[in-house]
Amino acid sequence: MLGEKTDLVTRGAGEKDTVSRRTFLVKATATTVAASTITGCSLGNVGGGPDYDVIVIGGGMAGVSAARETAKAGLRTVLLEARNRLGGRTYFAPFGDHKVELGANYLYWLQPHIWAEVNRYQLDIVDTPAAVAPDRWIYLKNGKPVEADIATLWPKVDKALTDYCGMSRDVFPRPYDTFFSDTWKQYQNLTIQDRIDQLNLEEDVRINVNAIWSIMSHAACKEGGFLEMLRWWANLGSNSIDFNNACSRYKLKDGTISLIEAMINDGNTEVRTSMPVKRIEQKSDGVQVTAENGQTLTARKVIIAAPLNTWTDFEFEPALSAVKLRTSKERHVGNGNKLHVKTKTNLGNIFLTADDSFGPLQYGYTESSGPEGTTLLSYGLDGSFDVNNLDTVQEMLRTFIPDLELEATFGYQWSFDPFSKGTWCTLRPHQFALIPELQKPEGNIHFASADIATMWRGWMDGGIEMGVSTGQLIAKELVKA
Known part of the structure; x- marks a missing residue:
């Protein structure tokens, strides 16, 4: 199974701290x-x-x-x-007949430093539009899958995200000069969840707003700082279109x-x-x-x-x-899992979400799809989740899609890597x-x-x-x- 390439970082939760830097390096040299x-x-x-x-x-x-x-x-x-x-x-590694990113991968033209490098070296960009334009949206509510009416639910979620970050221009009038204004100080003790609670959202909207912010922070919403997500929003011109595109659409072709x-x-x-x-x-x-x-x-x-x-x-x-x-x-607080899965059937352009009470997955979507099956990209908060165990991953995804059959799964457990000790910050x-x-x-x-x-x-x-x-x-x- 493809997961054998990363068995050096597949551990039970109780074994997490037993992986020494030296042990990891020896195994990585042999298998990575x-x-x-x-x-x-x-x-x-x-x-x-x-x-x-x-x-x-x-x-x-x-x-x-x-x-x-x-x-x-x-x-x-x-x-x-x-x-x-x-x-x-970052880690670009083989998965079946192609390569995938096991770590950081998305970039956008409103990120000036990396975009300058892309232009400097004339690197090609590829688009994954399914991530921002799904045909189906399934989310968990009380542990059960719900098929969303996208035309009805998304405008509500979009409004909630905009309301959530409604003060972004006042707090960060110059987004690339973080401390230009002192306005941020009145929000410095808020967690991401504190701000969600202030909005009094209806349950289905709350679930998905929590899912989005928890995966953006790669942590439970009660742990991450509200200002971190507010700054992202301000950096992208304070709108959801650029926010979605930056977080899940464009990456380097090679x-x-x-x-x-x-x-x-x-x-x-x-x-x-x-x-x-x-x-x-x-x-x-x-x-x-x-x-x-x-x-x-x-x-x-x-x-x-x-x-x-x-x-x-x-x-x-x-x-x-x-x-x-x-x-x-x-x-x-950035910590969790990222995995790529190949299904045996064509799921089309699908979007999966769950709030931070369901650790293995908060955010999943189609990367590619065709008659031979669908490749899904999934992110979750559980850093000890066994991303390379086909049965475990299949069971998790069946929470959303009963009877789903997988062909392969592939991921990398960054929390067990002693040279990262987590994912993005x-x-x-x-x-x-x-x-x-x-x-x-x-x-x-x-x-x-x-x-x-x-x-x-x-x-x-x-x-x-x-x-x-x-x-x-x-x-x-x-x-x-």
Whole structure:
């Protein structure tokens, strides 16, 4: 079964914390589908100084874009990635006779950083219109499937979403300058669920509004911060059409790895995969990085482009600020599952939803469909759900469509990956105000995770925003020096 490719992260809930970074890496090296790794030239230790000008830790969108910027500025740069592949929380892997995205994949022209990269490298985009224009909509109510009258229900849900975010322009008059206005402070303690409760929605509308916001945050609505979702809405011009298109419609034809490889090639960046970092020590003349295998490298600057939830796994000397350590230990709330399934029959363009009381699925829809069957993409909040067990997934989907038969299922359990410890970032209510502190450099260590982006936090665009801005800041400082 295709699921065998990712059995290294298929665990029971009680076993979640037993997967060590080293154990994961050994198994990943043996079983994970590796992306291409391009190794450029390194000048090495020239003149007895540090080995490099810049060491970048983390090979996702943030790390790769940061390394490109510093390398193209003429700085000796090396990118260290713990896994045996590049991409971070993106992962383009084979499923049957085609490839699918197991991690982040959607992008939109109102996301300026990633759209600039798409244009720079002339990458092709594909459209999945079924996600925003289904023929059937089935949702769970009291544990039972209900066939929606789309023409009646959607306008009500659409109005509820608009009302939910009705203050977006006042709170974020300049969406890409988050703290321009102080209006956000009056909402900083609200959870996503708190705001839903304020609307007094009819039950069928409430179920689906909860389903939409829970999957956008990839967390139960009582956990994620309301301001996180309000900012998304404001970033997209405060309308549901652009919101739907950005969240579930456009992706790269040749996968996210096509952008990763384009940036690596452009910077001719030296890359070292299968190299998890253990210790980061600031010294008088720079920073020393020690890998888990004992190897040490030195540089004038280090960029941490790893996910926020993993920062506490590094040994920092001196220790990071209390805010950074506390927030990383507490974690953001983004966590759950994503899986692709192939059905034996043609379901057409179908949309499935459930509120956050049903963990395995909150949001599912057709990616492709034909006489040979339908490929569905499904998202849920249960990070321990066995996405590669055909019987388990089939039983779950039969809650919506009785007698449904599956041909295959394929997913990746990011919560068990010690180098991600979750999916995309949604901050808790009280964490929103901490972004300036989380972004702040500490000595010669800079931070560039998508999880602390100003604009599209948790998205690929946010990773590129942080990578490019951090890389350029360091390049300006070091080249001038």
